[in-house]
Amino acid sequence: MEEQGQGGAGAVVSGVEQYWWWAAASAAQLGWGISSFRKGHAGDSRLMPFKAFSVASLFVGASACAAIASLRASGIHSVEDMKVVGANIRTGLGVRPREGNGRGP
Template identity: 70%
Template sequence: MEGIEGGGIGGYWWWAAASSAQLAWGINFYRKGYAGDSRFMPLKAFAVASLFVGATASAAVGILRASGVHSVEDAKEVGASIRSGLGIPRRARDE
């Protein structure tokens, strides 16, 4: 796929689209409320909650990938950069 290796938003517009679609679908179902057989209420509640969790996960992955964080080591570097920018000393476990 084109644009997956580099940072930027070039190849990640679909992460935003997936997140937006899931969020819109979850809000739509939440606003409709409950209708129908009461035996299916737990299933419907789980489905709505899953849409919200999926939307959050899609958005988080899209943001991380678009900003160039592709591995745990990249995330550690970002964390170290944030800590040093805030003036917080390095952790004792860091080597």
């Protein structure tokens, strides 16, 4: 995990301060998606599939941004970090560690 710096050009910031814009993007997309969804169908009916796809994309994008923000803010920056978290959860639950390279049964 990164350490919090004391300002300056090369300072490293950790936690929420560094990834607040992921959360802001998620909130903006969610708000825009809800607004578009509540507005409903307006205009030419031939554009309805495009409009439905765009609203669905806003919801998917909002959830992806929120997931990235929460993972990065909690200190998970790579797949290896996620594997360590998974191993710690399994150990905490009292489940045996996985054998081998983790590729199937």
